[in-house]
Amino acid sequence: MSSLVSAFSQAFSMIARLDPYLLSVVGVSLRVSGMALLISVPISAVFASLLGLGRFPGRNLLRTLVYTGMGVPSVIVGLVVLLLLSRSGPFGGLGLLWTPTAMVISQCVLVTPLITGVMLSALVAVDQAVSEAAHSLGASRLQRVWTVIREARFGFLTAVLAGFGRAISEVGSVLLVGGNIVFPGGVSYTRTLTTAIVVETRKGRFEAALALGIVLIAIVLSLNLLAGRLQRRGSW
Amino acid sequence: MSVILSVHGLRFAYPRGPEALRGVDLEIRAGEVFAVIGPNGAGKTTLFRVLTMFYRPSAGEVEYRFRTASDGSELGLRRRMAMVFQDPVLLNASVWENVAYGLFLREPLPGRLRVRLGHLARRLRLAVPPSKLEARVERALEEVGLSGFAGKHARALSRGEAQRVALARALAVEPELLLLDEPTANLDPPNVLLIEEVIRRANRRGATVLLASHNIGQVRRLADRAALLVEGRIVESGPVEELFRAPGSGSIREFVGEELLT
């Protein structure tokens, strides 16, 4: 109990005095996960629209693959990306291992199926009648698709939030391909909030680890609150 | 009177299902209210879906002869029509967005942007005169008696209000052909009467109305001519008064009788 209290006070004092180590770790976390989202959200939206509204052979198999991909452990994704980016791997020449770019890549691979899957469910859940109503009011094929996507927009927002939540809170893949690097003076290069938590835990500094966890949860929470407001505002 | 829609030998079957339309012939005249009556499962909704080109017929053809110029493309033809369904299907948005929907579909991008910018400007308390599109939305809402409802969310409406919004949405695009599939089913009498009045006024302004209905009273009140659809075939058609006064076959008597019983 006392260590929980101490973790909270430590978290608040770190935030209050704008602890440079904390800031740089949070910065890397946000940059990497934000970038991963920026890339994977449009890709996922296209995938979900094709899989949800298109008609082509193999669609159901692809859907199943997407839903399976939602559950792949992040360590596995990290391992595959590590082997791909490894100097002796097929993309070793790019020299991307141990960089934030490598982390962005593995997080993209990790969250794209998740975001696609949630978007797909949202699209499939839109009443067939909406599509017919759009058609009957003079919508072109494209406008019809766009109407259904608009109807699924809250589901899309949920998908983005879920993707961000998974990206910023995953440890396995960023630890493997980023290398958890911090430069002298506590300047993070590839250390995120989650891998910093791993380090603190390994050092037995549970309160510090918890404090970082509190900061992580606070970030995700505030983002969700923001999104909740957006949803309640209604007409968009 | 010129013919606006002529249907020849129309057939349609659902995939792996029985044939729902088995050779339908119809001629709808410009400016009339034409009712399609018939028991449940007779194929009325299917017929409407083929007419709006939601389904492609397996045989036969539909010829659209709209007065207003169109490029003759499928989309051009479809945009001269609008449909209201038995169950109001509204978008998850405000009433205003719903009524403006069909207009936005037809508006090129600059016009759409102008409307959105106008909204924004008015939010910032700038006096911007309403655009043509906005005026039409407002008129359509007035038409169905929902003037003050623009800002309400569609989910907050009663069933009757929702159906009126759906009707306003169809009217806003000023269609030449208005397709109404059981528009007043499951509504309370005040809403039924109000909607019938709106249909009458729209027809008076020049819209041709194709009405599927179960309700003989409604058909008598609204329609000029009617056809009885049974098991995917038109079994009888003609001016409403004649049809009901002197039915030529047992089918109408049977249907009307059944209707009066239920």
Added chain:
Amino acid sequence: MALLATVLVAGVWAWGVEELVMSTGTSVYDTGLIDQLNAAFGERFGVRVKVIAVGTGAALRLAQEGNVDLVLVHAREAEDEFLWGGWGINRRDVMYNDFVLVGPPDDPAGIAGLESAAEALRHIAAAQARFLSRGDESGTHRRELALWEAAGVTPSAPWYMESGKGMGDTLVQASLMGAYTLTDRGTFIALRDRLELQVLVEGPLNGGDPLLMNPYGVIAVNPALYPDRNYVLAMAYIGFLTSPEGQRIIDEFQVNGERLFVPMALSREPRFEQYVPQDWRR
């Protein structure tokens, strides 16, 4: 915007300064020694050092695949395999610390004060007292397995468990479980205040069992295999680590007032065995 920022930041890191990538076991990392060495090296050479702190097994594997410039590890047999494979060259002894056997204060197997680590393990096995192994192919794990072999005991379930984690994690877990474990002294001292564990069998640093000696070696990745790797800088780092300055930093490094590592690179006598695999004549 974010894209631009990311690219810019990555660019500055990538092109602004030269950098060296090394992989190490977790012990030198978690104690903080490596930070001090790298800060001094970085200042001297205007270089950034990236440290990938993993188990010794993973550290060597990453080097084998050409993902780092050099390794700093403590598992002589594995290092020798690495040299035999032609992946690494120019091995040097850097320093040593020692392993200690730690366990719960009530010492259910009664090993406190025993001279021989092997005998202590036999006691633990006989008492079926809980023992938490790293189980991660790290230097510490390999040493632990060698000790079991020396003890002539095959550890077995349910009293013997593997954590699969780094030293710090494993110590924390052993403390929570009331288990014995083998640890390097450095990590243990750094964490001691937070652990319910005591040193029960001493290593050579305190006059204990010489089998518990834990020497660290540094090896450059073979530039003939990976010409893109920064071999020149790797050799500069090895040079720095084994120089009087580097050795002084190691000698003076303390955690909680205790010295953790003993430098061993400087010697008046030639010590050729540090350059080649121990069985290089085979």
